[in-house]
Every structure is written in C-alpha cells, then in structure tokens.
Amino acid sequence: MTVTPATATPDVSPAPARGDAVIEVHDLVKRYGKAVVHDGVNLDVYRGEVLSIVGGSGSGKTVLLRQIVGLERPTSGSIRVFGEDPTRLKSAQLQALRNRWGLQFQGGALFSALSVIDNIALPLRELRALPDNLICQAALLKLQMVGLTARDADKMPSDLSGGMTKRVALARALALEPELLFLDEPTAGLDPMASDGYVELIRELRRELGLTVVMITHDLDTLVALSDRVAVLADHKVVAAAPIEEVVKVDHPFIHEYFLGERAQRAMQALQPASGGAQPGEQ
C-alpha cells in the first residue's frame, strides 16, 4: 500500500460495526487533581475485532484500560462493557463481569513463588467452582494452547525466557475462557522472533476462539500485523478510530510522526495483501 499524505481532518468516525459493541466509552473525562488525562474520550469496540490503542507516552492509554476494567473510576462520562458499567456494580456482579475478560497487563508479572501451572490455574482456583484435578487439566490445556508443553508445567517463572513468560501470562488470561482479551504492550521486551511468534499466536487464538482483543502497543509491526482498527489517543481524546489505512490519512501531528516516519513505512508494507498482514475483517 502507498501511504497517502495526511489530508483529512481529525475525528474520523469509527468503521461500520462488524458486530455489536462490546465496549462503549462515551464522553469520558478523567482528571487527577488538576491534571487532565481524558477530556471527552469516545470509543466503541465491536465484537470480534482487534482494536489497538496508540498514543504518545502519558497520553492515557493505560488509564483508559484501567477505567474500562473497573480498576479506576472516571471523573465523568460513561463506560459500558457487555452493556454493564463496571464502576457501578456490586463486587459479586463485578466479578462475574471480570470473568468474561482476560487481562495481560504490562509487566503483568507471574507469581514468582508459583509454578507455571499454578500461575495458570490461579483464576480457576479463585472461582472455587471445580475440583482440583479438573483445574489442573484445564490449566494444562491452556498451557498447550499457547504453544508450551506439559514439560513446562512445573517450571518456575525464574526459569522462563521473556517469550515464555508472556505466553504463560497469556494462558493465565485465557484460563476462564474469556470473550474479551486486554493486552498492554504484549510484545514489549521480546526479540523480533519471539515477537513474531507471539503475534502469530494471538492471531490463531483470535481466529479459533472468536476473541475480541483490545491492545495497547508501541510496536508498529505488532500493530500492523494484528489490528482491524486503531484508536489514536491525543489531545486528551480519541482523534481517530479506523483501519490503519484510514488513520494514516488523518491530519494530526502525532499521526504524522507515528505512522509516516521511515520505520513506520517499512512496517506498513506488511499491509500489502501478498505479505499476509492482517486485513480488516480477517477472521
């Protein structure tokens, strides 16, 4: 694809819905004292899509995710996930809602004193709904799903490479068979091969499990390989939410800098059909 010079104005409307909206963020304002992080953020995430959030350092990507999953309260505005407002639910209802998503947060450390299999089994044990032998079997299945084997089950986190650690964290995020997966910088710190392997894994899981994925990433290769749409956070709002090909046409300084540099142009070449990069609507 040829990257067209930016011509349009900010605030591109979201692409047509591919499914119903799983996440709806409307007029979100978030302030810490006088410091404004979000000032009128609007964003919908549709069932089955991979939506990536990009933005400069400190633009509020993680704070947005933390509000969506109910770890922080918005100053004003509304957030709905599967039609529910996480900030207004009682703890049992919030837990039921949380069971519908998996989180792999940046530095989402494994518990160092627990083995790989016990880390993966933890969310299932917390539910107290299954006998332990079934929990172990379920955790083993998740381990295999992320490309590891039963031989890795008894390893301790300190024995794992960076790529394996991310895969175990992903297996734990998938333990409760979520419909929705949040990934914060999933490939940060991985070498290019491990990063490519991880991207391929997410693609397969998404295809096989029909997951909706919301991902924060600085890594353009990951962004291009996985995203159906990209939401750009700048000026305290979402200034574009659209397929990458449309986002790059938006006339905004951050978008110029981020998408139209030399490195970006190389990553964008992966969007050409022959390369097998993610095509909008790919399942």
Ligand SMILES: Nc1ncnc2c1ncn2[C@@H]1O[C@H](COP(=O)(O)OP(=O)(O)OP(=O)(O)O)[C@@H](O)[C@H]1O
């Ligand atoms: N609990 C908090 N109290 C006060 N300020 C906070 C708090 N959490 C985040 N912030 C501020 O909110 C802003 C957005 O932070 P956030 O971590 O969401 O940025 P980000 O876009 O994820 O950045 P990066 O790409 O560097 O990880 C930052 O200025 C940060 O200092």
